[in-house]
Amino acid sequence: MDGSGEKKTIKRRPAERVLQRDPERTRAAILEAATKEFAENGMGGARVDAIAERAGTNKRMLYHYFGDKEQLYLHVLEEAYVGIRTAERELHIGDRSPEEGIAELALFTWRYFLKHPEFLSLLGTENLHRARWLRQSVRLKELHSHLIIELTQVLDRGRASGVFIETADPLNVYLTIASLGYFYISNQYTLSTIFGRDLADTANLDAWERHIVHVTLSSIKA
Amino acid sequence: MDGSGEKKTIKRRPAERVLQRDPERTRAAILEAATKEFAENGMGGARVDAIAERAGTNKRMLYHYFGDKEQLYLHVLEEAYVGIRTAERELHIGDRSPEEGIAELALFTWRYFLKHPEFLSLLGTENLHRARWLRQSVRLKELHSHLIIELTQVLDRGRASGVFIETADPLNVYLTIASLGYFYISNQYTLSTIFGRDLADTANLDAWERHIVHVTLSSIKA
DNA sequence: CCGGCCGGTAACTAAACGGTTACTTGATGA
DNA sequence: TCATCAAGTAACCGTTTAGTTACCGGCCGG
Incomplete structure (x- = not known):
């Protein structure tokens, strides 16, 4: 040798x-x-x-x-979900009137999205791949039920006291709030470009915040 | 040699x-x-x-x-925008009552998104890169103005006849419609996973279609 | 007081990648 | 009828990429 x-x-x-x-x-x-x-x-x-x-x-x-890269990515994604759901739990949307509770959840969600655009990006990437990695996660099965349970209670109370319509559905309400926040923030770059208006401008952001609360409440008010 | x-x-x-x-x-x-x-x-x-x-x-x-790859990508993106805006033009949302016009636009947008998920994916990718390529496009400056102009007219008529509230804004209305469609479809994979409900199921799709029309109209009705 | 283990570094490798070169083939009009 | 040029093919190239190997050194239990 x-x-x-x-x-x-x-x-x-x-x-x-x-x-x-x-x-x-x-x-x-x-x-x-x-x-x-x-x-x-x-x-x-x-x-x-x-x-x-x-x-x-x-x-x-x-x-x-x-x-490896894929496991690291899954960890990042899981951590991002834990972040929003943990912050959400501390809201206690059932503590006030049903109407205030829904408004509070809408405001929280909008502001959280605005403060954590990286969370929205990660969701976008994960959906591009049809939740390929999220579906493998074992940590996230129980994480999201708390939100739906609390939201169901708030809507039930609102229906009982006659301020919400009978067809108000918890998942629909949450998806409405999330839709209006997610799309505006994650698509702000193409939207600002094609419509010639800077959606990231403070005045426009404030107007959209008010719009989300208005749309959400007007869709379930009796 | x-x-x-x-x-x-x-x-x-x-x-x-x-x-x-x-x-x-x-x-x-x-x-x-x-x-x-x-x-x-x-x-x-x-x-x-x-x-x-x-x-x-x-x-x-x-x-x-x-x-090269980047120019090909820009062509694909431009073609996708031309596709939806061209189909949209043929709607003529001003031909019926203001309320029916808005409902028609909402239904069209939802169904177009549902039929062309690749358009939503491309928007997601482009926004991930902060509209880096779209901003270089010279073909797309005039493409989107028609939508806003026609929508403005419909809202004006609705306000004049007292069926829409005074604060109804064309961009807000379009963004509301697009938000509700975009988020539901593009994020269906993570949402179905975390909430344990198949959002692509026909019954759920139909319910969401009705929901979009209801939310959009209830947010601008006088 | 020392040996092995764990946290750490940087050079290495095989494969994959975007992009190019060298060359072939079919249609067309002078 | 043949020169020319656009359409098409596949091998090739330099670089980048995810992932690995070889080696280093502080620290703690025996």
């Missing part, structure tokens, strides 16, 4: 940058960086190298903590 | 498959294949080889007719 029992040797220099040696922090940094990268470029456009660089680490760690 | 003036030579065999030699047809086939590929995989996920194969041709023709 031509004079060498050694395997290929790679030259090493001592690490110059400060070593972190903090697994929790590294993991969190990767997750945050991945959220941004996947939200900006989608599953197909996201680059593993870019995630590692954004997180201030390297690919080896990413594969160490999350397995 | 070691015994050869020739450049690298490639072996050729006679073409076995039927030659089309039909530029129009080839161009159209590439455009259709590209629409599917971009809609299914987004800009980042779409593969040039896959488009060529789907079109029954090869990459050389694709680059010959469309320049």
Whole structure:
């Protein structure tokens, strides 16, 4: 064996940058960086190298903590859902009058979407792939039932006191609120371009916020 | 030069498959294949080889007719917009009563979205990239004004005859209709997964169609 | 006080990618 | 009838990509 029992040797220099040696922090940094990268470029456009660089680490760690690109993406998606559903729980929409409760949920949803456009991007990417990864998730089966249960109670109370129509349906109400927020924010770039009006302008955002509450309530009021 | 003036030579065999030699047809086939590929995989996920194969041709023709991947994508996007706006023009929503006109526009938009999910996908991809390519389009500046003009007239008539509220705004009305259709269809996969209900089921689709008309009209009725 | 383990780095690889080159074939009009 | 050119094919190329391997070093339990 031509004079060498050694395997290929790679030259090493001592690490110059400060070593972190903090697994929790590294993991969190990767997750945050991945959220941004996947939200900006989608599953197909996201680059593993870019995630590692954004997180201030390297690919080896990413594969160490999350397995591969697809599992990392699923983690990001799950974390995003946990984020909104957790914040939603703290609303307690049943504490006020039914009408105020619905208005509160609409305002919360709109403002959350506005503050977390990366969540909307991730939903868009996941739907492009027909929920291929979300359907594999085991963490998310029980997460969303709380919202529907609480919304059902609010609508029941509203119907009983005669302020809401009989046909008011919890899923329909939530989908209405989410539709009006999601479309406006996620499609703002093409809409602003084709209609020649900047939808991200503060005055327009405020007007749409009021519009969402108005549309939602007027569709269920007796 | 070691015994050869020739450049690298490639072996050729006679073409076995039927030659089309039909530029129009080839161009159209590439455009259709590209629409599917971009809609299914987004800009980042779409593969040039896959488009060529789907079109029954090869990459050389694709680059010959469309320049590069980005220009092909822009052509696909422009064609998609031309498609919906052209169909929309033939509605003539001003021909009936204002209320029927709005209902007609809502029904048309919903059914068009339902029939052309690839259009919704393309919008999603384009917005992910903040309308990067659409903003470069020179064909699409005048395309959308007709819709707003006709909608303005219908709302004016409705206001004048007292059936619509004074604050009814044409862009808001269109965005409401589009929101409710877009979100339901484009996000059907994640929504069906998390809420455990198949939104693509015919009964649910019919119910949502009625819901869109109801929500749109109830939000502007006097 | 030291050996192994875990957190960490960077160079490497095979495959896939967008885009190009070299060449062939059929139609057409001078 | 043949020169010319557009239509078409497939091999090729340089780069990028997801994923791996080889190696380093601080720290903690025995």
